Amino acid sequence: MALHLVKNNSVAIGVLDLQGGVHEHLDHLERLGIAHKKVKSESDFKDLAGLIIPGGESSCIAKLLNIFEIKKTILNTHRDGMKIWGTCAGAILLAKKVINETPCLGLINMEIERNSFGSQLDSFVKEALIPAVAAEPIPLTFIRAPKITKVGKNVQILLKIEDYIAAAENENVLVTVFHPELTGCLALHRYFAIKCGLQPASNKQDCIDRHWKSSSWTRLARIASAELFQQPERR
Ligand code: GLN
Numbered sequence: 001m002a003l004h005l006v007k008n009n010s011v012a013i014g015v016l017d018l019q020g021g022v023h024e025h026l027d028h029l030e031r032l033g034i035a036h037k038k039v040k041s042e043s044d045f046k047d048l049a050g051l052i053i054p055g056g057e058s059s060c061i062a063k064l065l066n067i068f069e070i071k072k073t074i075l076n077t078h079r080d081g082m083k084i085w086g087t088c089a090g091a092i093l094l095a096k097k098v099i100n101e102t103p104c105l106g107l108i109n110m111e112i113e114r115n116s117f118g119s120q121l122d123s124f125v126k127e128a129l130i131p132a133v134a135a136e137p138i139p140l141t142f143i144r145a146p147k148i149t150k151v152g153k154n155v156q157i158l159l160k161i162e163d164y165i166a167a168a169e170n171e172n173v174l175v176t177v178f179h180p181e182l183t184g185c186l187a188l189h190r191y192f193a194i195k196c197g198l199q200p201a202s203n204k205q206d207c208i209d210r211h212w213k214s215s216s217w218t219r220l221a222r223i224a225s226a227e228l229f230q231q232p233e234r235r
Contacts, residue, residue, distance in 0.1 A: 010049035010081065013196060014039035016074075018064040020056020020089060024181035028189040033201035042073045050083040050196035053090030055143065055179050058114065061089055062104045071105070078107060084173050085192045091175035092146050099149070108173040109152035116147035116164070130159045130167060134187035140166070140178040148177060169195075184212025 015025045017038035029036035039045060051074065053061070065071045078084055084107065086094040093104040097111040117124075123144055127137040147164035151157060158167035167176045174195060180188040186200075193200045 010047055010196075011035050011198070012037055012047050013050040013052060013193065013198070014044060014048045015052045015054060016040070016061070016090075018068060019060050020054040021087075021179065021181055022054055024179075025052045025054055025087075025189075028181050028186055029193070032186055032189055032193060034189075034193050034198055040068055040070065042070060045070075045073055045077045045082070048077060048082050049198055050085065050192060051077070052192070053084065053086040053093055054181070055088030055090060058089040058092035058104070061093060065093075065104070074105065075107075078172065083192070083196045085188075085195075086173070086175045087179055087181065088143065088145055088177055091148070091177055094173055094175055095148075096152070097150075108168070108170050108175060109155050110148050110165075110168060110175070111150040112146045112148050112177075114146050115144055116149075117142065117145055120144045126161075128159055128161060128166070130187075132158050133167075133191045134185075138180070138185045138187050139183040140180075141182045142178045143182075145177045148175070 012035035013029055014037055015022050015029075017040045022038060026036050026038070037044065039048070039051065045051075065074070074084075084094060086092070092098060092112055092114055094107050095112040096103055096106045096109050099111065099113040101114065120143070123142055125139060125141050127139050129137045148166070148168055149164065151165060151168050155168050155170050157165050158169060160166065164177075166178060167174075169175065174192055176188060190200045
């Protein structure tokens with residue numbers, strides 16, 4: 001495997017800002033005190049130690065990567081040392097093999113199946129222990145998630161549940177089929193920041209924010225729920 005060095009001036013983690021859950025990742029990085037920014041054009045990639053490809057719709061993000069002409073930039077910057085974490089749709093885009101589909105970036109030696117649990121209505125939450133990431137079980141949110149069905153050489157499984165792999169990594173790429181950014185837990189963002197050679201703020205407390213409601217992320221959405229924000233009724 002090629003030797004990947006993080007450049008000294010690489011200080012930030014970028015979140016690919018084409019489609020999907022961008023703000024939720026930025027919010028978690030902010031809470032960890034990690035420099036962060038949205039990225040969508042070549043010049044945005046200059047100081048990146050890491051890139052998060054968020055969840056969303058992989059077919060849509062794949063098209064936008066071509067439209068915005070940054071696929072090559074991602075591959076080149078990754079080759080020069082930038083680590084990448086793909087959550088859900090992001091994991092699909094990073095896989096070398098996507099069942100019945102054409103792979104996109106092909107940066108991690110694994111096979112993945114899109115929408116493997118069923119439709120949006122088959123989304124679910126659960127908790128699991130990921131020993132490499134945190135000492136306690138952490139909350140996991142699966143939204144029309146894929147299943148990682150196989151990993152190849154140089155890929156470590158971080159979490160296997162029943163018949164599928166839910167998190168894996170190689171030296172330079174992390175993939176999760178669930179959404180840590182939609183929970184109150186910072187453990188995976190911390191794990192990725194450290195993988196990128198960055199130092200997240202120390203957190204003496206348990207990494208899980210016990211006051212986090214499953215709807216907490218909606219404060220970042222433009223459509224505010226009446227129950228959370230008590231907005232006057234629209235006419
Ligand atoms: N089902 C989506 C896809 O195939 C992924 C869903 C997600 O990112 N939550 O791209």
